[in-house]
Amino acid sequence: MSLVIVGSVAFDTIETPFGRRERVVGGSGTYCSLAASYFTRPRIVGVVGRDFPRRAVAFLKSRRVDLRGLKVRSGKTFHWEGRYEKDPNLRTTVRTELNVFKDFRPEVPSAYAAADIVYLANIDPDGHDFILGQFRRPKVLAMDTIRFWIETKREALRRELGRVDILFANDEEARLLSGEQNLVAAGQKIVGLGPSLVVLKKGEHGALVFGKTFLFGVLAHPSSNVIDPTGAGDAFAGGFLGYLDRAGTLTRRNIRRAAVYGSVLASFVIEDFGIERFRTLNAMAVEGRFREFRRLVSF
Amino acid sequence: MSLVIVGSVAFDTIETPFGRRERVVGGSGTYCSLAASYFTRPRIVGVVGRDFPRRAVAFLKSRRVDLRGLKVRSGKTFHWEGRYEKDPNLRTTVRTELNVFKDFRPEVPSAYAAADIVYLANIDPDGHDFILGQFRRPKVLAMDTIRFWIETKREALRRELGRVDILFANDEEARLLSGEQNLVAAGQKIVGLGPSLVVLKKGEHGALVFGKTFLFGVLAHPSSNVIDPTGAGDAFAGGFLGYLDRAGTLTRRNIRRAAVYGSVLASFVIEDFGIERFRTLNAMAVEGRFREFRRLVSF
Numbered sequence: 001m002s003l004v005i006v007g008s009v010a011f012d013t014i015e016t017p018f019g020r021r022e023r024v025v026g027g028s029g030t031y032c033s034l035a036a037s038y039f040t041r042p043r044i045v046g047v048v049g050r051d052f053p054r055r056a057v058a059f060l061k062s063r064r065v066d067l068r069g070l071k072v073r074s075g076k077t078f079h080w081e082g083r084y085e086k087d088p089n090l091r092t093t094v095r096t097e098l099n100v101f102k103d104f105r106p107e108v109p110s111a112y113a114a115a116d117i118v119y120l121a122n123i124d125p126d127g128h129d130f131i132l133g134q135f136r137r138p139k140v141l142a143m144d145t146i147r148f149w150i151e152t153k154r155e156a157l158r159r160e161l162g163r164v165d166i167l168f169a170n171d172e173e174a175r176l177l178s179g180e181q182n183l184v185a186a187g188q189k190i191v192g193l194g195p196s197l198v199v200l201k202k203g204e205h206g207a208l209v210f211g212k213t214f215l216f217g218v219l220a221h222p223s224s225n226v227i228d229p230t231g232a233g234d235a236f237a238g239g240f241l242g243y244l245d246r247a248g249t250l251t252r253r254n255i256r257r258a259a260v261y262g263s264v265l266a267s268f269v270i271e272d273f274g275i276e277r278f279r280t281l282n283a284m285a286v287e288g289r290f291r292e293f294r295r296l297v298s299f
Numbered sequence: 300m301s302l303v304i305v306g307s308v309a310f311d312t313i314e315t316p317f318g319r320r321e322r323v324v325g326g327s328g329t330y331c332s333l334a335a336s337y338f339t340r341p342r343i344v345g346v347v348g349r350d351f352p353r354r355a356v357a358f359l360k361s362r363r364v365d366l367r368g369l370k371v372r373s374g375k376t377f378h379w380e381g382r383y384e385k386d387p388n389l390r391t392t393v394r395t396e397l398n399v400f401k402d403f404r405p406e407v408p409s410a411y412a413a414a415d416i417v418y419l420a421n422i423d424p425d426g427h428d429f430i431l432g433q434f435r436r437p438k439v440l441a442m443d444t445i446r447f448w449i450e451t452k453r454e455a456l457r458r459e460l461g462r463v464d465i466l467f468a469n470d471e472e473a474r475l476l477s478g479e480q481n482l483v484a485a486g487q488k489i490v491g492l493g494p495s496l497v498v499l500k501k502g503e504h505g506a507l508v509f510g511k512t513f514l515f516g517v518l519a520h521p522s523s524n525v526i527d528p529t530g531a532g533d534a535f536a537g538g539f540l541g542y543l544d545r546a547g548t549l550t551r552r553n554i555r556r557a558a559v560y561g562s563v564l565a566s567f568v569i570e571d572f573g574i575e576r577f578r579t580l581n582a583m584a585v586e587g588r589f590r591e592f593r594r595l596v597s598f
Contacts, residue, residue, distance in 0.1 A: 008590055022463055083595075086480045087480055088411075113364075178514070181385045181386055182387075182440040182522075182523055182525060183503065184501075184521040184522060184523040185523035185524075188523060202504065204481075204482065205501065205502075205504035205505075206518075208521065215521055215595060216595065216596075216598075217518040217521065217595050217596055218596070218598075219505075219518070222483040222507065222516065223481075223483060224481055224483040224484035224487060225481075225484075226481060253598070256597070257598050258596035259598075260598050293598075294598070296514060296515065296516050297515075297517070297596045298555070298591070298597075299517075299553070299555035299556050299558075299559050
């Protein structure tokens with residue numbers, strides 16, 4: 001199979017109770033593809049400015065991320081600045097400088113057109129048609145969304161939910177999208193809007209996966225030391241889709257395991273700032289934590 | 300084995316988005332013993348006024364709850380009034396009328412003195428000595444606490460943590476008690492204060508059980524229809540301790556299963572107002588949901 005991730009590659013300035021990092025490499029496409037790289041060879045579609053460091057490109061390549069779809073444009077790379085309070089679920093966006101991302105019209109290399117899984121990470125729902133027109137016939141279309149699109153492009157988003165196979169949403173997004181406070185009701189309602197699977201991410205409380213006649217729950221890894229929550233949701237999606245890409249079929253067993261791998265990858269990324277944790281993370285550690293999850297919940 | 304529960308037997312006036320119920324039977328001892336009654340024959344120590352309905356006594360007896368320790372005093376039964384918002388985790392106490400509970404000096408019937416498990420539900424930590432002096436030598440001492448005791452009797456509470464085997468706490472209490480925002484750090488820190496086991500209840504997100512070298516996580520049953528959250532925490536403790544009483548030993552396997560049964564009983568009680576759900580709940584339904592939990596988390 002093959003997995004194409006369309007998303008942002010960016011600089012993040014991050015402040016958490018553990019410190020501050022200026023302009024470190026981040027972005028949904030970056031986190032997602034690095035997480036997926038433990039299972040498959042993900043392909044990325046994105047754009048950066050000329051200020052994007054060669055070392056970051058080299059690191060992504062060393063993780064076997066296919067960067068043929070990463071365009072370099074004159075101008076500056078997308079820059080996001082955010083701050084986390086003591087409660088890592090409380091995030092304040094201090095600044096968003098879209099820069100070259102502003103006019104991003106994702107061009108999909110012809111080598112990517114036969115992708116089996118296409119993941120649209122935080123993409124304007126009005127831009128989906130343009131992107132999807134460049135693919136032949138993906139077996140699985142996955143997307144996530146953000147509060148901003150839910151509030152400003154609700155109709156376009158509802159339309160996209162009608163054709164998507166997998167939707168990733170966090171608790172706030174699921175509540176906004178469904179109008180339901182109860183997360184189980186929210187997940188079930190969103191499945192009713194179209195997606196075969198809704199992956200509802202609950203941060204430190206894990207995730208629930210809803211299907212038409214299927215429900216699976218996975219805990220978050222019990223971490224007492226969350227250094228930087230940035231990218232946890234994107235790493236979850238990357239682990240999930242990367243595993244599915246490797247597994248090849250969407251059986252219930254594979255979906256369950258994909259959710260656990262998603263939770264595993266999310267649990268690693270928050271152990272250090274930005275994408276730092278990926279530098280030392282190897283496949284054996286990923287497998288080790290997967291087994292830990294089984295011990296954590298078996299009875 | 301045998302389980303003695305020392306706690307309140309009360310009237311609750313409850314308002315939730317689903318309606319209002321005036322002066323229905325509740326109280327920590329009531330919920331806890333009803334939940335435990337699916338596994339053992341729990342013994343209750345408490346006090347009510349002469350206004351406490353005979354039908355409620357008859358119902359508790361029909362569930363084989365031993366009421367020899369329930370004193371009837373002249374005066375009115377403890378009455379609590381509370382309101383829940385759309386988010387069932389947000390509870391406002393409207394009124395607390397302690398009535399006969401105010402001067403409650405729990406007298407333990409001699410027939411209860413050989414109890415194996417003693418559970419002190421929301422009891423003033425300064426009153427523990429008086430109660431525990433009436434037992435021979437319980438194998439397991441369990442307790443929970445409330446925000447009020449943490450804020451007003453912190454030292455007495457810390458002292459009691461030194462001799463307790465199992466502490467039940469919800470997320471807010473665990474944070475207050477430990478000073479840690481992160482729930483895993485909070486649970487680990489409280490284990491360091493004395494208890495062999497800390498059962499950290501997270502409402503809709505399930506529970507974590509911390510031991511010195513042990514960690515287990517259980518989800519909440521995915522309910523889309525929470526009618527009345529009152530008593531969920533007490534039912535969790537009742538299911539947990541009732542199962543342990545029946546199982547007879549605190550092996551890791553039994554502790555894991557106890558936590559799942561706790562979550563199962565909590566999930567039932569919130570499906571209707573007050574203790575209503577217990578009226579129709581049978582052992583087969585409890586076992587059925589226990590098996591559902593396994594399907595929910597297995598991968």
